[in-house]
Amino acid sequence: MADPDAAKLDAAKLAVAKVIPIGDGAGGAPKARRKVPARKPPRVSAPQPETLLHDPAPAPEPEPATADDVEGSDWDAKVAQALAFLRRRITGDYVVDEFGYDAELSDKVLMAAFRPLYKRWFRVETRGLENMPDTGGALLVANHSGTIAVDAIMTQLALLDDHPAHRPLRMLGANLVFSTPVVSEFARKTGATLACNADAERMLSSGEVVGVWPEGFKGVGKPYSERYKLQRFGRGGFVSAALRTQVPIIPVSIVGAEEIYPIIGNAKTLARLLGLPYFPITPTFPLLGPLGAIPFPSKWIIEFGEPIRTDVYDGNAADDPMLVFNLTDQVRETIQHTLYKLLMQRRSVFF
Amino acid sequence: MGRVVLVTGVARYLGGRLAQVLQADPSVDRVIGVDVVPPTADLGAVEFVRADIRNPIISKVISSASVDTVVHMAVLAQPGHAGGRTIMKEVNVIGTMQLLAACQKAPSVRKLVVKSSTTVYGASPKDPAMFTEDMEPKALPRSGFAKDSVEVEGYVRGFARRRPDADVTVLRFANFLGAKMETPMSAYFELPVIPTVLGFDPRVQFLHQDDGLDCLRLCTVEERPGTFNVAGRGILLLSQAIRKAGRPPLPLPSALVSSVGGLVRRANVVDFSPEQLRFLTYGRVVDTSRMRDVLGFEPRYTTAECFDDFVRTRGLNSRFPPAAVAAVEEQLAAVLSAGLGGGRRDG
Numbered sequence: 001m002a003d004p005d006a007a008k009l010d011a012a013k014l015a016v017a018k019v020i021p022i023g024d025g026a027g028g029a030p031k032a033r034r035k036v037p038a039r040k041p042p043r044v045s046a047p048q049p050e051t052l053l054h055d056p057a058p059a060p061e062p063e064p065a066t067a068d069d070v071e072g073s074d075w076d077a078k079v080a081q082a083l084a085f086l087r088r089r090i091t092g093d094y095v096v097d098e099f100g101y102d103a104e105l106s107d108k109v110l111m112a113a114f115r116p117l118y119k120r121w122f123r124v125e126t127r128g129l130e131n132m133p134d135t136g137g138a139l140l141v142a143n144h145s146g147t148i149a150v151d152a153i154m155t156q157l158a159l160l161d162d163h164p165a166h167r168p169l170r171m172l173g174a175n176l177v178f179s180t181p182v183v184s185e186f187a188r189k190t191g192a193t194l195a196c197n198a199d200a201e202r203m204l205s206s207g208e209v210v211g212v213w214p215e216g217f218k219g220v221g222k223p224y225s226e227r228y229k230l231q232r233f234g235r236g237g238f239v240s241a242a243l244r245t246q247v248p249i250i251p252v253s254i255v256g257a258e259e260i261y262p263i264i265g266n267a268k269t270l271a272r273l274l275g276l277p278y279f280p281i282t283p284t285f286p287l288l289g290p291l292g293a294i295p296f297p298s299k300w301i302i303e304f305g306e307p308i309r310t311d312v313y314d315g316n317a318a319d320d321p322m323l324v325f326n327l328t329d330q331v332r333e334t335i336q337h338t339l340y341k342l343l344m345q346r347r348s349v350f351f
Numbered sequence: 352m353g354r355v356v357l358v359t360g361v362a363r364y365l366g367g368r369l370a371q372v373l374q375a376d377p378s379v380d381r382v383i384g385v386d387v388v389p390p391t392a393d394l395g396a397v398e399f400v401r402a403d404i405r406n407p408i409i410s411k412v413i414s415s416a417s418v419d420t421v422v423h424m425a426v427l428a429q430p431g432h433a434g435g436r437t438i439m440k441e442v443n444v445i446g447t448m449q450l451l452a453a454c455q456k457a458p459s460v461r462k463l464v465v466k467s468s469t470t471v472y473g474a475s476p477k478d479p480a481m482f483t484e485d486m487e488p489k490a491l492p493r494s495g496f497a498k499d500s501v502e503v504e505g506y507v508r509g510f511a512r513r514r515p516d517a518d519v520t521v522l523r524f525a526n527f528l529g530a531k532m533e534t535p536m537s538a539y540f541e542l543p544v545i546p547t548v549l550g551f552d553p554r555v556q557f558l559h560q561d562d563g564l565d566c567l568r569l570c571t572v573e574e575r576p577g578t579f580n581v582a583g584r585g586i587l588l589l590s591q592a593i594r595k596a597g598r599p600p601l602p603l604p605s606a607l608v609s610s611v612g613g614l615v616r617r618a619n620v621v622d623f624s625p626e627q628l629r630f631l632t633y634g635r636v637v638d639t640s641r642m643r644d645v646l647g648f649e650p651r652y653t654t655a656e657c658f659d660d661f662v663r664t665r666g667l668n669s670r671f672p673p674a675a676v677a678a679v680e681e682q683l684a685a686v687l688s689a690g691l692g693g694g695r696r697d698g
Contacts, residue, residue, distance in 0.1 A: 076688040083687075087680045092594030095655075098586055098636055099480045100554045107388040178633070179476035181550025181605075186553070189588075198479040198486070 036307030077337070099203070100188030103168065110190055111157060118157045121297050122256060126158045128304040134165040136259075137204040137247035141238060141331050142213045143230055143339060144219030146257035149279045150295065151220075155211060155252065156190070158302050170203050171211045174239075176277070200241035211252075212238045214328075221278035224262035228255075228339050236328035243318040243327075248307035251331050253338035257347050259287065299351050301342050305334055352377070353380030355459075356571060357418040359450065360402055360425035361394065364531045365466075365560065369422065369567050370397040378572055383416055385409065387427070387442070404446040410453035417459040422571055423450060424466040426503055428496045429535055443499035444506075451510045454460040454517075462518045464570050465507050469523045469556070469580060469637050470497035474629040481638040484523070484578045496535075518576040522566060525582035525637065528657055529560025530664035537622045540596050540667065546611060549602040552590045554571035555632025556582040559657040562650035569648055579646050580637035589631065589679035592658055597668035607630060 265281035285292025361384030612623025
């Protein structure tokens with residue numbers, strides 16, 4: 001793709017998204033972008049239409065009519081893939097793991113729906129992905145914010161798309177998630193399971209990357225005035241799970257999610273009536289009704305910190321509450337300091 | 352000296368088959384089958400005693416034949432089979448109490464094998480992804496078959512405590528499916544339209560009837576004391592199973608499912624007890640590593656294979672058989688690639 005074209009498309013896209021581009025005006029290779037890890041200056045690239053079957057090959061439409069035959073066979077392959085996918089869906093001929101993770105549906109359909117949000121709306125920048133191992137279990141611990149757990153989905157996409165090993169992130173969710181219709185179905189299908197030690201240890205010992213947001217509802221539903229202030233980190237159950245399975249803990253700091261739906265009020269009575277932990281009032285919700293569901297296009301940075309090793313402790317370390325508390329604090333402090341560092345570097349909320 | 356085995360619940364499919372299989376086993380001398388109603392199938396050389404395990408006659412049978420192994424399979428899953436929930440509960444709970452009391456009194460009894468169910472783990476949103484045998488249910492089952500199973504296991508534990516010399520095996524089976532067995536789940540999948548709980552897609556596990564039979568035989572003939580989850584490998588999502596069965600699902604809000612379910616239940620078509628409804632909402636999966644490592648048993652059918660076999664033998668999927676769907680796929684692919692490819696070249 002010619003660079004001037006890309007720049008034009010960029011400009012058009014940016015006008016729509018009402019964001020201001022910085023630096024790096026001269027293209028780059030958009031196709032290779034997904035593979036480039038970390039520290040890349042943020043930019044918005046030409047739109048790459050999402051196809052049903054996510055494929056690293058470029059989608060044909062924005063390309064000039066050059067190699068017609070190659071594209072034709074590419075189309076055939078795509079059509080065949082899509083039809084095979086539909087056939088498997090109709091006949092129920094697909095495999096779901098024991099936790100209910102439907103890898104094919106999740107990675108190719110459900111996650112694809114969030115890719116535009118990831119790439120173009122929040123323009124998520126990832127840092128320190130090299131800290132994530134390519135294989136084996138790891139426990140990812142992150143700060144939670146944003147009124148609804150969009151940050152978890154964005155982190156999942158960061159690992160799936162931007163990590164060289166394209167690792168699926170298996171999240172741990174509160175039991176409210178699993179008692180809520182639709183949410184529960186979505187959570188299990190995208191690989192989540194209940195936040196309890198049995199499940200965490202089962203996943204970690206089978207070599208999965210497990211994501212946990214220990215602040216829970218306290219973090220995700222906190223008022224805008226308390227943005228980027230970490231809440232209490234649960235009871236440190238995640239640390240003992242990591243100690244028992246001897247997997248590294250990777251602190252993850254997410255900047256940008258706090259601004260997507262700033263909570264300026266909490267309708268406590270309504271929340272109690274609906275059985276929710278909080279009922280958010282944001283500048284646009286419920287004032288603008290369904291339009292209030294559109295998040296503010298903040299610029300996101302997800303930094304994966306240096307792994308904290310747990311295999312240096314012996315197997316009984318999980319039963320030492322003092323060690324568990326200390327490690328929990330260490331993880332919390334690391335994330336808090338990284339958040340402050342990233343906020344200092346950030347020039348504006350929106351770019 | 353060969354063994355004398357007493358099997359309760361032989362009038363139903365699995366009990367009858369087990370009695371026959373045991374009768375053919377060289378290590379077993381005599382098989383005595385007990386049930387309230389006479390068996391419909393021919394049990395061959397199995398001695399059938401028509402006795403109600405709710406009354407003390409069972410004690411006489413055990414002592415006069417000096418039974419050494421008791422296989423308890425008379426816990427009913429569906430009120431329709433018993434003639435009402437009251438009778439079902441009586442057969443399940445009082446029947447088990449009577450049977451265990453008789454076993455405790457009879458010094459000849461050396462071994463007890465109980466067919467239990469994974470329903471003892473209940474179903475709730477707080478459940479771990481997989482239950483191991485040592486885990487307690489997060490929400491204790493409050494009604495129906497599941498509650499009966501919990502009580503039966505309680506009495507069995509009491510027996511094990513009072514008769515430490517006897518081997519006790521408790522087999523917690525996942526939902527059975529098969530060509531012949533009538534279970535709550537088989538009736539459910541045979542409905543013309545399958546009601547599901549809106550917004551939930553529970554994980555389910557199945558066990559093939561033949562695997563269940565093999566497992567019961569193994570535990571009766573050999574020494575395998577303990578409590579074991581028994582289920583086919585892997586899981587299915589309910590939506591996936593319904594697609595395999597080629598039936599249209601009917602997602603209803605959970606409140607509506609329970610009222611519609613109540614109607615269906617009163618008509619004695621399908622069991623839609625509150626417990627069953629919780630299962631259809633939250634699902635349940637059990638860990639079977641103890642079954643493999645300690646019991647040394649591996650079901651021949653995985654959960655998915657078991658379900659496929661069920662669909663095939665019952666002739667369920669006549670609307671969208673996989674072969675027909677695959678044929679449509681090929682035609683569509685041909686049409687689309689010709690159309691799109693041609694269109695692109697023209698333009």
